[in-house]
Amino acid sequence: MLFNSIDFMIFFPVVTLIYAVIPRKLKCFWLLAASYYFYMCWNARYAILIAFSTLVTYGAALAVEKIKGKTAKKWVMIGGFAANLGVLFFFKYFEFALQNINKLLNRFSFQTIQNPFDILLPVGISFYTFQALGYLVDVYRGDCRAERNLLQYALFVSFFPQLVAGPIERSGNLFRQIHEVGKKKMMSPEAATQGFIMMLWGLFMKMVIADRIALFVDSVFGQSYAIGTVEAALGAAAFAVQIYCDFGGYSAIAIGAAKVMGFELMENFNAPYFSTSIADFWRRWHISLSTWFRDYVYIPLGGNRGTRLRTYGNLMITFLLSGLWHGAAWTYVAWGMLHGLYRVAGDALKPVRRKIIQFFRVRTDVFSYRLGQVLCTFGLTSFAWIFFRAESMDRAFLYVRNLFCRWNPWVLFDESLYTYGLDRREAGILMAALAVLFLVDLVRYRKGRNLGEALCSQNLVFRWAVMILLVVSVIVYGVYGIDFDSSQFIYFAF
Amino acid sequence: MKKSALFFVKCICFFSLLGLVVFVVYDVLKWKDTTGDYLSSVEQLYATEDDLIDVVFVGSSHCYCGVYPSVLWQQYGIAAFDMSVSSQDKNSSFHDLVELYKTQSPSVIFVDLHALTYDQHLVEANVYRNYLSLRTSPNSVALVNAYIDQEERGSFYLRFPIIHTRYRELKKYDFLQYPPNTFGRGESYISEKLGTSWADSAALNDRTVGELSDLNRQWLLDLIELAEEHGTAIEFMVLPYARSPFQQEIFNAAQEVLNELQYSYTDFNQLLDELGLDLANDYVDPEHMNAYGARKVSEYLGRTIAAEYDLPDHREDERYWQWDADCRWCENNGLSIWLSGVSNPVYYASGIKRYTDGITLVSLDGDYLDSETDYFEILKPLGMRYEEYLAGGKWIYRDGALEKIAENVMGAEEVYYDLGRYDTVKLTYVAPLSPENIMIGREPYQSASPLTFITYDAVLEKVVAQRAF
Numbered sequence: 001m002l003f004n005s006i007d008f009m010i011f012f013p014v015v016t017l018i019y020a021v022i023p024r025k026l027k028c029f030w031l032l033a034a035s036y037y038f039y040m041c042w043n044a045r046y047a048i049l050i051a052f053s054t055l056v057t058y059g060a061a062l063a064v065e066k067i068k069g070k071t072a073k074k075w076v077m078i079g080g081f082a083a084n085l086g087v088l089f090f091f092k093y094f095e096f097a098l099q100n101i102n103k104l105l106n107r108f109s110f111q112t113i114q115n116p117f118d119i120l121l122p123v124g125i126s127f128y129t130f131q132a133l134g135y136l137v138d139v140y141r142g143d144c145r146a147e148r149n150l151l152q153y154a155l156f157v158s159f160f161p162q163l164v165a166g167p168i169e170r171s172g173n174l175f176r177q178i179h180e181v182g183k184k185k186m187m188s189p190e191a192a193t194q195g196f197i198m199m200l201w202g203l204f205m206k207m208v209i210a211d212r213i214a215l216f217v218d219s220v221f222g223q224s225y226a227i228g229t230v231e232a233a234l235g236a237a238a239f240a241v242q243i244y245c246d247f248g249g250y251s252a253i254a255i256g257a258a259k260v261m262g263f264e265l266m267e268n269f270n271a272p273y274f275s276t277s278i279a280d281f282w283r284r285w286h287i288s289l290s291t292w293f294r295d296y297v298y299i300p301l302g303g304n305r306g307t308r309l310r311t312y313g314n315l316m317i318t319f320l321l322s323g324l325w326h327g328a329a330w331t332y333v334a335w336g337m338l339h340g341l342y343r344v345a346g347d348a349l350k351p352v353r354r355k356i357i358q359f360f361r362v363r364t365d366v367f368s369y370r371l372g373q374v375l376c377t378f379g380l381t382s383f384a385w386i387f388f389r390a391e392s393m394d395r396a397f398l399y400v401r402n403l404f405c406r407w408n409p410w411v412l413f414d415e416s417l418y419t420y421g422l423d424r425r426e427a428g429i430l431m432a433a434l435a436v437l438f439l440v441d442l443v444r445y446r447k448g449r450n451l452g453e454a455l456c457s458q459n460l461v462f463r464w465a466v467m468i469l470l471v472v473s474v475i476v477y478g479v480y481g482i483d484f485d486s487s488q489f490i491y492f493a494f
Numbered sequence: 495m496k497k498s499a500l501f502f503v504k505c506i507c508f509f510s511l512l513g514l515v516v517f518v519v520y521d522v523l524k525w526k527d528t529t530g531d532y533l534s535s536v537e538q539l540y541a542t543e544d545d546l547i548d549v550v551f552v553g554s555s556h557c558y559c560g561v562y563p564s565v566l567w568q569q570y571g572i573a574a575f576d577m578s579v580s581s582q583d584k585n586s587s588f589h590d591l592v593e594l595y596k597t598q599s600p601s602v603i604f605v606d607l608h609a610l611t612y613d614q615h616l617v618e619a620n621v622y623r624n625y626l627s628l629r630t631s632p633n634s635v636a637l638v639n640a641y642i643d644q645e646e647r648g649s650f651y652l653r654f655p656i657i658h659t660r661y662r663e664l665k666k667y668d669f670l671q672y673p674p675n676t677f678g679r680g681e682s683y684i685s686e687k688l689g690t691s692w693a694d695s696a697a698l699n700d701r702t703v704g705e706l707s708d709l710n711r712q713w714l715l716d717l718i719e720l721a722e723e724h725g726t727a728i729e730f731m732v733l734p735y736a737r738s739p740f741q742q743e744i745f746n747a748a749q750e751v752l753n754e755l756q757y758s759y760t761d762f763n764q765l766l767d768e769l770g771l772d773l774a775n776d777y778v779d780p781e782h783m784n785a786y787g788a789r790k791v792s793e794y795l796g797r798t799i800a801a802e803y804d805l806p807d808h809r810e811d812e813r814y815w816q817w818d819a820d821c822r823w824c825e826n827n828g829l830s831i832w833l834s835g836v837s838n839p840v841y842y843a844s845g846i847k848r849y850t851d852g853i854t855l856v857s858l859d860g861d862y863l864d865s866e867t868d869y870f871e872i873l874k875p876l877g878m879r880y881e882e883y884l885a886g887g888k889w890i891y892r893d894g895a896l897e898k899i900a901e902n903v904m905g906a907e908e909v910y911y912d913l914g915r916y917d918t919v920k921l922t923y924v925a926p927l928s929p930e931n932i933m934i935g936r937e938p939y940q941s942a943s944p945l946t947f948i949t950y951d952a953v954l955e956k957v958v959a960q961r962a963f
Contacts, residue, residue, distance in 0.1 A: 006648050189501035425662060464508055468515050476519060481655025 001041040003199075003253040004206055004480065011038065015160075016261055024182045028155055031181070031261075035160035039124070046122045049087060054157045056083045057132040061139040061146040077140045081133060088129050091121055096328035124164030126325055130292055132157050135171040137296050144171045152178050161257040165250045167268040167288035177263050186262025194452030197463075198256025200470040201440070201451045205249030207478030209433045213242045215421035215479075216430075221389055223420075224399040228408030231420065232399060236382040239389045241434065244272060247286070256452065271445040273381075276373035278342040281381055289325070293318050312347070316340040331387045331396055338384040429477055522668050523657045525626040528579035529558050532665075532672040535577050535680040536627040539594060542575070543813060547598040548805050549574040551680070552587045553606025556733040559782040561604075563679035564824040565792035567817040570800045571807030575600075576680025579627070581620040584609045584713040588720065589637035593628055595724050602727040602803055604795070605717055607748055610710045611741045622656055666916070673953050677819035683827040684784045691773040692780035696736035698763055704743025706751055714751065727803070733791065734762035734771060736780035762791065769794055785828060826851050826951060830958035833949055839872045839963040842947055846891055847876070852958070853913055854891040855939075855948040859902055860927045862886065862944030867963070869945050888921050888932070902926070914955040 001007045015034040022030055040047050060080030067073050089097075095115060102112040135156070138144045147153040156174055180186060220227055220235030227235065251268035258265045268288050275281035282290045301314040316337070323336020356362070363369060386403070390396035411417055418424050440451050447454065455463045528534045535558065549572055551561045557578035566572040575598075577590055587609055594600070615621045625641070628634040630653075638650040649655035660668070714730075721728035730752055732745050745761060752759040762769070769790045776787030783791065799805065808814040829849045836842050846854045856876070862869050863884070870883045877896040878889070888900040890911060900909040900921040909921040913934070920933040929938035932948070934957060939948055941962030949959040 006652065189497060189504075192501075460504075464511065467508070468512055471512060472515060472519055475516065475654050476523070476658050476661050478658070481649055481658060 001038055003250060003257075004203055004478075007041065012257060019261055020187055027181045028151055028178065031160075032151060032155045032158065035155065035158040035163060038160040039158060039163055042123045043120070049091075049122050049125065050128055050158055051154075052087065053084055053129055053132050054154050056080055057136050057157070058147065058150060058153050061136050062148075064136070064140050065146040073140060077136055080136050084129050084133055088125055091119055091125055093324075093328045095119060127166050127168055128157050128163060130289075130325075131168045134168065134292055134296060138171045144175065147175065159258070159263070161254040161261075161263070162265055165247070165254065166286075167251060167254065167266050168292050169265060169288070173264070173266060187260075188262065190456060191262055192260045193463075194456050195256040195259030195261075197452040197455050197467060197470075198252050198259060198450065200256075200467060200474070202249040202252030202254075202256060203474045203478070204433070204470050205245040205252060205437065207249075207474050207480060209430065209437060210242050210245035210249055211479035212422070212426060212430050212433070212477075213238050213245070215426070217242050217389070217421075219421035221391075221395075221399070224390075224395055224402065227399075227402050228406035228411065229403055230408055230411050231417070232403035232406075233382075234417070235399075235420075236386050236389075236403070237378070239385050240273070240378065240382040241437075243385065243388070244269070245437070248272075252450075259452070267450070271441040273378050274374055274441060274445040275377045275381075276370055277377055278339065278346055278380060281377055282339075282343075289322070293322050293325075297321060308347075312344045315343050319343065326388070330393050331390050334387040334393065334396065335384050338387065342380055342384070433473075433477070520653070520657075522664065523660045524653070525623060525657060526668065526672065526675070528623060528627050529555070529680075529682045530580065532667045532675070533678065533682055534627060534672075534675055535575075535579055535678075536590070536593070537672075537675040538678045538680060539575070539577060539597075540629070541676045542597070542816060544597045545599055546808075546813060546816075547573055547575045547594070548601050548808075549604070549799060549803075550591070550594060550598070550600045550602075551576045551578060551604045551606065552582065552591060553578040553733070554582045554608045555580050555682075555782060556608050556735055557582075557606040558680055558682045559684060559778070559784070560733040560788050560791050561795060562681040562785070562788045562792045562824065563817070564681065564821045565789055566796045566799065567679075567809070568821055569793065569796050570805075571809035572796065572799060572805050573808050573814055573817060574679065574799075578606065578680065579624050581615055581617065582609060582624060583612065583615060583641070584709070585637055585640040586624040588713070588716055589628070589633055589640070591717070591720060592633045592636075593631075595720075596633075599724065600726055601805060602729065602799065603717075603721055605728065605730050607730055607732045607745060609713070610706070610744050610748055613707075613709060625650060626653055626656065673955065674823055677816040678823065679817060679820040681788065681820075681824070683824055684778050684782070685786075685828065685831045686778045686784060687775050687786075688777040688779055688784075689774055692736040692777065693773050695780060696763070697739040697742040698766075700739050700742040701746060702739070702743050703746045703750055704740070706744065706747040710744070710748070711751060714748065714755075718755070718757065729758040729760070731760040732762060733783070734766060734769070734787075735782070737763065765794070785824075822850050823953060826953065830949065830951060833947075833959035833961070836961065839867075839869075839945060839947075839961075842961055842963075843872055843876055846947065846949055847894070849949065849951075851952045852892070853950045853952055855911075855919060855932065855946075855950070856889040856891055856896070857932060857940060857946040857948075858883070858886045858888075858944060859931065859940070859946075860944045865944060867944075869963075872945065872963070913950045914952055916955060917950065 001011060011034075015030075019027055019030055019034075036047055036050075039050060057080055060076055060083075063076045064073050064080075067076060094117065098113060098115055105112050135144070135147075139146045147156065152175075155178055156169075156171070159169075159174065159178075162169060177186070217235055217239045220231050220238070224232070224235075248269040255265045255268070266288055268286060270284040270287065272281055272284040275284050298314055298318040301317060302310055303314060304311040306314075319336040319340030320333060321336070322339075323332045323334070326332045326335070357364060383400075386399050387393075387396045390399060415424075418427060422430060440454075443454050444450055449457075455466055526532055526534055526537060528536050549563075549566070551557050551563075551574065555578070558576050561574075561576050561578075563572075563574035563576055566574045575594075577594055579586065579590065582590070587605065591603065615624075621641070625634075625637055628637065630651075635651065638647055642650050718728055730748070737745070742763075749759045749761065766773070771783075771787055771790055776783055776790065778784045808817070826849060829845055829852070833842060833845050833849070836845065846852055856873065858869060858873070870878070870880060873883060873896075876889075876891050882889075882898055886902045887898055888902075888909075889896050889898050891897075899911055900906070900923070902923055904923050904925070906923055911919045911921070913919055917934060919939075922931060922933075924930050927940060927942050927944075929940045931940040932938065932946070934948070934950075939957075939960065940946060941960075943962035945963045947959070947961050947963075948957060950956070951958045
């Protein structure tokens, strides 16, 4: 059940209305039942996996808290990690690992191994597994107490708005709110309005922008053998926007849906393409994951407390793992590696940059300097996205080669760009939608407010007008349903 | 007021407003066409006052191309309605009749049996066209359930998943009602001629009786039951067209079944000679008749209905204004097509006198006084005076009167004349016979000849003929 499906449009209001009216003591149970139903809509058998992860981390956390010995605690935690990561590895990485082993075996003329399993990746497994493991580490560190109430813990792992695509919540934030469910009224008109606006905004990002720009991106990447510099650069930039609007839109719906029900989830995106450096980008992009890796991988590895070389090593490990978390392919690893290299190079070249700035007397407190930083950062992230989007490393290298070796500025003028999935009209709609996105992100960047908060501080007429415009934009210009051009075959005479 | 109560009231107001806006958007994007180019028999039905229709025809494009209610009205005052839609399938015709029965109590229904020859739509778009033009009701839901796969039904119920991409093709009549949909009676006016006979390519004399599938048999029984339920007589027919042996065998089988059940069945392919159908000139293609063929079939049907059913003549009844307007529309259509091809200016002038809804701009310019053609003789029947003729200029001919609206004087003030709600003619005098002398919208209309006729149809809201002599 995707957030932009009709099923969810029915499911969510029904769940919310019942949640609002039932007695407080039943609310947690109701949300848990709804969450499991939501998850089982993809595949009922997936529920076993989430239940397994829930029970293992629940038991491990209780054991970690109860056991006195430090080593025993550690082993219990390692056991919890191994069980969860084992499941994750099997479902997400087994085939990838086997493919690579077979490549090696092939190279040395050994017989390859047949995959005995037909594995289908369970939706959201990386998200809820990391959320549960984060909780286990928190209990191990003593940052939070082990949850006694299994029902509440199960809801923490499976809370449906953030179950399949995050944000990956922290135990402190979400547990506090789950504990309050049975004690006080959580829903409020203001929060419901803000949440509803966020949901509309998420749908707009996903259905009007992401799914429309995807037509261009798919066309450019699908013809990467034939494209030149301009198409390649635009394709990479377009994919940067696509993935932001796709994932950011989904996160906005998740955060909005939770907010309607009175839950405050952590922000996941904060105007990421206004970032002035790669470090800044990672403070604004997929915040719940980047902070997870920071807190549970980078800092335990030593963070920046050791030598510079060690710090760089820690950074590279963190980003490589982050890349691998996104998908079981070398392209994701390459994407992670590039970001690691950006961070390392950014830090290592800081003195050189400073000297250049001093030598040329560049003013750093002006708009033009920040704009340059923003554009450079966007360029670097867009370049890295090529590897994220490419179907294989070979295709990624082909794309990069064409990006740098086929200078063809005339395509900006001969209208051939309109043959890449978006005609003039669709491109116009996309540009208008991007202008709206830019404005909303600018407000987010300058004022620190998301659209829900910004609109709720405005007058009712303006707020309603924007909300209605969002709804109409989504139902008219959203990419969904049966996409046909009726003029081609409808208006013939008979 | 308590905060939560206020919020509740606000929610109701917001969602009501949202519903209204979405409804308006739906009204623009929705399907408005069942027979081609915005013409919709379903819309025409909805525009009809309750309990006016006496005779109904259902069927596919064969039917709306081949049966003209205007002919039955003109000759007998029979209030007939052609509720056929493009590629109307079995489910669609049944549920269209159910829709019709909601407001009408016809005496007789004629069913064109072309739908017996297919179970699935050949063109997917026709499914949308036929299934999304009905207003949402239990009947439209039942129609969707009868034909559409379960997983796709949601899109049909909600409609937006299918119709929302129509934003790419919106035209004037998505925002305004297409005028003929307010008065049309279901026919589609076509005057083009096929030019060659289709007799050789058709199974005209095949009397082999094929097999009638259970689905087809059930459809016939359902229609009979529906008609009986409403106390309506029902007759079956197959309109004349080039059929394959396979199709003819199905119709022969249907004839056997209907004979057994004692229901009337007419195969018009067996009446080609009796009707005097000219297979080259009465058809637009081997499957569809044009206006000339339709007149012959409709006249035959009129005679039959008048003889078999005791139906009242409604021609004096004001409530039946739509049938009058429909006749006028058919006549205007015929005239406009004729005018656009006429090569004799005298004929053109006499044509525009008969064009009830026509507004004709007459331009007399250039060295017409030196010409061998006597333009005055052409324009005199329209009411032009000789002094006016000598001066030249621009006139409007409408409602039987000629009115001068501009002189041929360089530098004269521009003249604007509204032809319709959205069209204005601008008259200036840049130079003799300059194209920009007559502008309709942003298009120049002045021809290089001394006499120009431009005829605008006030109902169709467009220029329908332009001739220069």
